[in-house]
Amino acid sequence: MVLVCGVGESQPSLSVEISSSGRREAPRRVEKMNVEHEVTLLVEEIRRLGSKNSDGKTSVKFGVLFSDDKCANLFEALVGTLKAAKRKKVIMFEGELLLQGVHDNVDVILLQE
Numbered sequence: 001m002v003l004v005c006g007v008g009e010s011q012p013s014l015s016v017e018i019s020s021s022g023r024r025e026a027p028r029r030v031e032k033m034n035v036e037h038e039v040t041l042l043v044e045e046i047r048r049l050g051s052k053n054s055d056g057k058t059s060v061k062f063g064v065l066f067s068d069d070k071c072a073n074l075f076e077a078l079v080g081t082l083k084a085a086k087r088k089k090v091i092m093f094e095g096e097l098l099l100q101g102v103h104d105n106v107d108v109i110l111l112q113e
Contacts, residue, residue: 035081035084038075038081038084039081039084039085039088039090041074041075041081042075042081042082042085042090042091043085043090043091043110043112045065045068045070045071045074046058046060046065046091046108046110047110048070049064049065049068049071050064050108050110053107053109057109057110057111057113058109058110058113059107059108059109059110060107060108061104061105061106061107061108062082062093062098062103062104062105062106062107062108063100063103063104063105065078065082065108066078066098066100066104079097079098079099082098082108083096083097089111090110090111090112091108091109091110091111092108092109092111093106093107093108093109094106094107
């Protein structure tokens with residue numbers, strides 16, 4: 001179990017872990033991810049790497065996103081960012097999770113132009 005005590009928007013949060021036996025573990029600093037910012041960056045990268053599909057929406061193959069050097073440096077967890085963007089209905093793709101190799105040919109479609 002992790003309890004996160006927010007200090008401020010731009011500062012890291014303090015996280016205290018409690019073991020299953022109820023003992024409190026040593027506190028540690030956790031960087032709070034800005035999901036909105038990550039999704040915005042993802043939209044920009046889809047526009048950069050993608051092209052218009054037959055429906056007029058911008059689309060890019062997952063393998064193209066995953067193997068792009070800029071995306072690799074930009075996103076610490078591309079799959080997590082894709083999942084968050086899908087949950088916010090910014091993008092769509094088939095399935096719940098995309099894996100390198102297996103899903104390289106799956107289209108990631110931008111829903112908001």
